[in-house]
Amino acid sequence: MLSLSDVLDARERVAEVARHTPLEYSHTFSDMTGADVHLKLENFQRTGSFKIRGAMNRITTLTEEEKDAGVVTASAGNHAQGVALAATRAGVDSTIVMPEHAPITKVKATERYGGRVVLSGADYNEAQDKAHEIEEDEGRIYVHAFDDDSVMAGQGTIGLEIVEDCPNLDTVVVPIGGGGLISGIATAVKEQVPDARVIGVQAEGASSVANSLDKGETTPLDSVDTIADGIATRNVGTRPFEVIQERVDEVVTVSDEEIAVALTYLLERSKTLVEGAGAVALAALIFDKFDYEEGETIVPALCGGNIDMNVLTTVIMRGLVETGRYLKVQTVLKDRPGALERLIEVIAAHQANIYAIQHDRTSRNIAMNAAEVELDLETRGEDHVEELLAGLREHGYEVEVLV
Incomplete structure (x- = not known):
């Protein structure tokens, strides 16, 4: 061990x-x-x-023959960068297989460190399968990410x-x-x-x-x-x-x-x-x-x-959202002048900040004389959220929390 x-x-x-x-x-x-x-x-x-720690330790233990063969690995992104940098510093050619939806920042960084990136598979395990194919086809040394x-x-x-x-x-x-x-x-x-x-x-x-x-x-x-x-x-x-x-x-x-x-x-x-x-x-x-x-x-x-x-x-x-700092709610108003203003006054009285409002008269889920309103709100925490929702309901608004 x-x-x-x-x-x-x-x-x-x-x-x-x-x-x-x-x-x-x-x-x-x-x-x-x-x-x-x-x-x-x-x-x-x-x-x-x-990941640079493990990759560097592995690359430095390669024989000269193994270095000449080049290395290949699979990675979601961090091991990819470590192997690319360690291999480049050691003068070793590296091919890195990453999942097709790997974060673009990790893909670009791996390329900047000198690795050749191949995108393949939906996740790490499918990328690993492709890396083993390259290992066999090109005679490269496989550098495992953890095993x-x-x-x-x-x-x-x-x-x-x-x-x-x-x-x-x-x-x-x-x-x-x-x-x-x-x-x-x-x-x-x-x-x-x-x-x-x-x-x-x-x-x-x-x-x-x-x-x-x-x-x-x-x-x-x-x-x-x-x-x-x-x-x-x-x-x-x-x-x-x-x-x-x-x-x-x-x-x-x-x-x-x-x-x-x-x-x-x-x-x-x-x-x-x-x-x-x-x-x-x-x-x-x-x-x-x-x-x-x-x-x-x-x-x-x-x-x-x-x-x-x-x-x-x-x-x-x-x-x-999870800490009660952001809230998206939906309610229905009578489609008449001042209805939206009165809703905003209630929100302002509870000191919530409005990021965005979406006002829709065309929804099939509401009456012909109504308007559906979605509001994105900045709040101060879970207690503030509960206080605001209670205040809206006290004023007669049926409020649905969307987020």
Whole structure:
């Protein structure tokens, strides 16, 4: 099984390219949870995620013959960038297969780092099938995103940094996709701080580990569906699963809505941008997915910051909805002068801000002498939303909440 010495050896290999990323105390999330929260900001890593660590460690272990053959891999985006950069620095030709709907920012970044990108398949697993075809056809060396001891050891260098920067660590919370990250971190942490807990977090729409732990063997999902594309894999790796069984204390899941809230809080409170996968560890903490004590020192690993701007817009809006900061409602008014003005006066009296109004007299769902009105509103929180809705209903408006 992967050992601490493997991770220590990896640190020497990746030191030239991978940064020692910050570990920052968070007043906001400590106050919010009652724990002593320190954020491991791996979103500040080169290429925007931890993947450069494992990719660099694997590439440096290639023989000269293997380097001449070139490498191929499959990735949702972050491993793609890591392999492309590590291969380019080593003078190795790289081909990267990414899902057809991979975020365009990750595709372009991979190409800028020197990788040849092939888009194939609906998800990571289908992209992996294509990558193995290229491996066989072109004689390239396959660099697995997580089911590889060298990759796992490279990712484990994060655990070394966490222990060095936070020696009083009680719990580290780590995202799980294929399991390479948590297996490396768990090895580095548990062999230095045996009493520390390692909590794994998956998205509900890609929760392969919980299923596998129940059955005692790796059990793939039929499909995945989550905004956390960086951990959207149908199965956990065989090698990482062995480490998870041995060294990970608990595995929990979070919903996309909870991920969106955590991402929004990080932006607003900590001025820190992460992708969906980068927010799952914090989401598990703030939504109490695992038990912890008052004052416990907890390190959520924010594993990446490569988020597509279109996705970011959607996620922020979902986060605002979930925290009562944005509300879309619909009601029906009599189609007469002043009806809309009176509705707006009620909204203004409750100090909600109007983003947009849609006024429709043509809907087939209403009477001929009525108008359907949709309003997009800025609100101050869940209590404010309830107060506003109650006020509208007290004035006789039948209000339907659309979002």
